[in-house]
Amino acid sequence: MADAAVSGTKTVLTTHDGKPLKVSLAKALRREKLRALMLIAPLLLFILLSFIMPIADMLFRSVENGIVAETLPKTVVALKNWDPASGEAPGEDVFAALHDDMKVAVAEKTHTRLGSRLNYDQPGISSLFRKSGRRIGRMKEGDYKQQFLDIDDGWGSVENWTTIKRLSPTITDSYFLASVDAERGADGIERKPENERIYILLFVRTILLSMAITVSCILLGYPIAYLLANLPVRTSNLLMILVLLPFWTSLLVRTSAWKVLLQQQGVINDVLVWIGLIDDAGRLVMINNMTGTIIAMTHILLPFMILPLFSVMKTISPSYVRAAKSMGATDWTTFWRIYFPNTVPGIGAGSILVFILAIGYYITPELVGGTSGVFISNRIAYHISSSLNWGLAAALGTILLVLVLALYWVYDRIVGIDNVKLG
Amino acid sequence: MADIRGAAVRFEKVQKSYDGENLVVKDLNLDIAPGEFLTMLGPSGSGKTTCLMMLAGFEPATHGEIFLNDKPINNVPPYKRGIGMVFQNYALFPHMSVAENLAFPLQIRKMNKTDQQAKVKRALEMVELGAFGNRRPAQLSGGQQQRVAVARALVFDPELVLMDEPLGALDKQLREQMQYEIKHIHENLGVSVVYVTHDQTEALTMSDRVAVFEDGVIQQLSPPDVLYESPKNSFVAQFIGENNKLHGKVTKIAKGVCEVTLDDGTKLKAEPVNVSAVGDPTTISLRPERVEFDNPDKLDNTVKGKILEILYLGDHLRVVMSVAGNPEFIVKVRNRGIKRPLEEGKTYSIGWSAEDCKALDFSG
Incomplete structure (x- = not known):
């Protein structure tokens, strides 16, 4: 080593028996890496066979035309x-x-x-x-x-x-053209006649409704998460069980319950008529339309907003709030300037979770959405199981996947993905 | 001190209970003079932090009234009290830079931008962090964060600053350095400081007066030297500094001096503090550094003791002895080189004067 330093060449660190240090280190770590790989191998194989390959196959079907x-x-x-x-x-x-x-x-x-x-x-x-x-x-x-x-x-x-x-x-490309309401006519690609357009409308509706669901989840979930994070442990544990309770009930049961509540002869309309807020002829239409989809899906996805928010709020020291107040900030200023900015990572994580889950949901929109409240996923399911046009289903699915990835990228640009905290 | 006018802070018959069954603070009466550095010292659960929180406005007093500059503040919300506060975990806002943290109280007060910047700059220079304004709190070391927290509590010129164990999370060396810095800042600015700690060295180093809390009651409120030299009861003697305890009964009592017979029959001369009559059980308190090996016969009390263990601590030797039936009797001997070599296992005569030896209330 001393010789090498004197001669000015770049010294290679070696172990006692003269092997380069890097080689020895890699060798020492290889066993560990192999063992780690062996441990995850079954899962890796399972995911490859049951998740990645089917998805790749479906993506390929969207352009395949042999x-x-x-x-x-x-x-x-x-x-x-x-x-x-x-x-x-x-x-x-x-x-x-x-x-x-x-x-x-x-x-x-x-x-x-x-x-x-x-x-x-x-x-x-x-x-x-x-x-x-x-x-x-x-x-x-x-x-x-x-x-x-x-x-x-x-x-x-x-x-x-x-x-x-x-x-x-x-x-x-015919499946993809069909997915965006276009076709190849005599003069190249052109839009379909107005009365045959459906998918763009569905994509736009899916995104807008998913955003509405995300926003209503934030509005409803934020105060609950705050309570969960700030109440004494015993009370907050009870509240947490209530938040998690929906997970232990079947999705279908919860959705059907909304049907019972929201329909025109349902509980809510009956109560409103009974207290005289609306008359019998003016019963509200709250199901089999967008309202139904938003209400039922907000309810189903709410825990996915509350949990990340809660885990982030749990880490916010109450002394921040106290410090701000001691410096003269009112309750509102303290919340808006100090507490809220620190919860943004939780809002981000919850929003991504809820939005991505919502955009791919189809059981609930199918049951409570009627015609004006269905999502693009319902159309995909229809092509998969009823019309058997798998190529079109695959193209629609690919577009949906790309849309989600694009939104994810935009989110990363604006908010920053390292700003997301799940706890 | 209880009747001074214009006290910065006055607690009047304040009581506090969280559950309606136990009093955490029992009948607190305390006046804090303007510009005073007062430390609330006590073990955890003694009610000192509760008192601070009541003063800051984060906990309501169950009974009694707190005055700030002679105005009752029980119904004043915390943000209108204008009290600066430093927290144990600093509580710097993580999403703001250091300068933004400092500017926050100024923005709240709607100060104009130029004045804000000037004040922030001056405050940062005060804590010697002039170049750190653009950093995030997470990029600073613990000591630097603590200085920012101190600067932030002072930047809006409050008349009163509360500090809740601010140095608790720092290592020993940094803690000592910060003690001096906080003390000097206090002296330079002339603000009143209420400081809560469980560290007695911190309390003795920094304070004008120390209030020793135990069980929701102030056991003693004195300047540091009085606290150390003349503890009013055995809790204070035990809590402040090191202390040898010897149990016995008062056998003679006169003005300024009493005779205590220890459990093994040894008779000692002591200064009566809170014993009043012959026959009272008492605990004698004696500081380890007041015990002499040289010429013990010339002192008021002379006893024999066997050395069990000698610990070398550099500037002094710590000698554990068995004296009058107490096997944990500690003597601190200044290290002057080997003048009179001490040996483990041998018996020596030791002595101390009556005034260093306080007869306090009995405590097991």
């Missing part, structure tokens, strides 16, 4: 030479290829699936495939174009063929 190229391989190749701008249906070669492909498809019974897939983009097209499938066996060799046209005029439509050609690539 079905046309798989079912009609020859047609797709033949269509390459056809120009939709010509204004005429493709020629005989394409129909010959279509005949060959359809024979195989009918044998494998995949042609109806293709039909319903194409139907998402071009309503009515699925009947072409169903009809042709039934008669493909009876077709004679030669002049396939005329034979197909005999089965259905639709085969002569440029639009239908344009759709097939457009969906030929294995990657498509």
Whole structure:
């Protein structure tokens, strides 16, 4: 070491047996790291298989579109030479290829699936495939174009063929376009007709209602969290149990309870009529609309606001308040200038929790939201389980995920994510 | 002192109870003169902090009245009392810089910006932290935070500053340094200070007067030297400084001197403090540094004792002896080199004068 210092070269610290210190250290730590990895391995594997892979798969489905190229391989190749701008249906070669492909498809019974897939983009097209499938066996060799046209005029439509050609690539943006109420028309991407637009409205509503729910959770949760943090331990423990009580009750029971309370013949309306605040004809509509969604979801998500707020308030020393008062600050000034700024990290943590939970909620909006109070998640659930348009569901889900990440990023920019404290 | 006019603070028959069953403060009467440094000293639970909190306005008095500059303040909210306060954990606002912390009371008083800045600057210089205005409290050491807290309590020129164990969280060396600094600031500014501590050294070093609290009652209110030299009862003697206890009964009593016969028959001359008649049980209190090994025969009291242990503490030796049946009798011997070498296990004659030896109330 002394020699090295004298010669001016950079000294490498070594252990007694001459190995570089860094190598030895890494070796010593490797066992520890391995052991730590072994401990989390089962969980890691579980998360990988049950969480990350399905999500990746779903994200991929939003752009995946192999079905046309798989079912009609020859047609797709033949269509390459056809120009939709010509204004005429493709020629005989394409129909010959279509005949060959359809024979195989009918044998494998995949042609109806293709039909319903194409139907998402071009309503009515699925009947072409169903009809042709039934008669493909009876077709004679030669002049396939005329034979197909005999089965259905639709085969002569440029639009239908344009759709097939457009969906030929294995990657498509059609799901994403549909998710933002757009489609690919003759002149490129254009918005859907006004009466068919739905998703943008739903996205906007989901975000606005989630914000409203977050704000009402802050307003209702803040005083409770303050009480929890400042009451004597015995009383605050009791209060804490009351706050946590909803967690021990089924979500469905709580939501149904709101139905009982809020409906027009429900408890709240009955009481208001009975004390004469409203007359019988003017019963309030508080459920199956946005009001219902906001009330029920605020109730369900309130604990997620109270708990982080409480844990932050618990750490605020009462001597801050005393110090401020001793310096002449009134109760309000003390709260606003001293207490409140110190609770902002709790508000931040609670808001992120509540907002992200709210934006993905669908059971409660489904039950109490009616038509004007449903969220984008209800639409996603519908496409997953009823319409079976998983590609669209995946695209909607991807947009939702990106929106949440974007909001998270904005939040980090404005408030700073290190300002979030869960306790 | 009880009848001075214009006392900065006056407690009049103040009582305080939290639960309606026990009195935490029992009948407190106390006057604090303007510019005085008064320390409330006592073990935890003795009611000293409660008194401070009542004065600051954070706890209401259950009975009695507190006066600030001869005005009753029981119904004045804390923010209108204009009392500066320093807390044990500093209570610096974590979301504000040091300068903002100091400016806060000035902003509340709607002082204009230039004056604010000038005052903050002066206050920071007073505690020698002129360059630290832009830092956050978390970036300062404990001692620096404490100075900021002191500066913040003084920046709005209060006439009275309360300090609630402000040095409790500091290490010993820093604590001693801060004691001097706080004392000097007090002397320079002339504010009244009420200081709460359980540390008797702190109380003796800094105060003009010390009020020793125990069980909700002031046991003794005296300047530090009187407190140490002439404790009024055995609690005070025990609590302030080190103290040897010897139990016995009064066998003769005259003006200024009494004779106490200890449990093992030893007779001692002592100064009667709160014994009144022959036969009273008493506890003798004797400071360890007043016991002499040299020429014990010339002193009022001479006894024999066996040395059990000698501890070397640099500036003095701490000798544990068995004297008159008390195996924990402690003598502090100034270290003058080896003049008369002491040995463990040997018996020596020791002595002390009657006036250093107080006959107090009996305490087990």
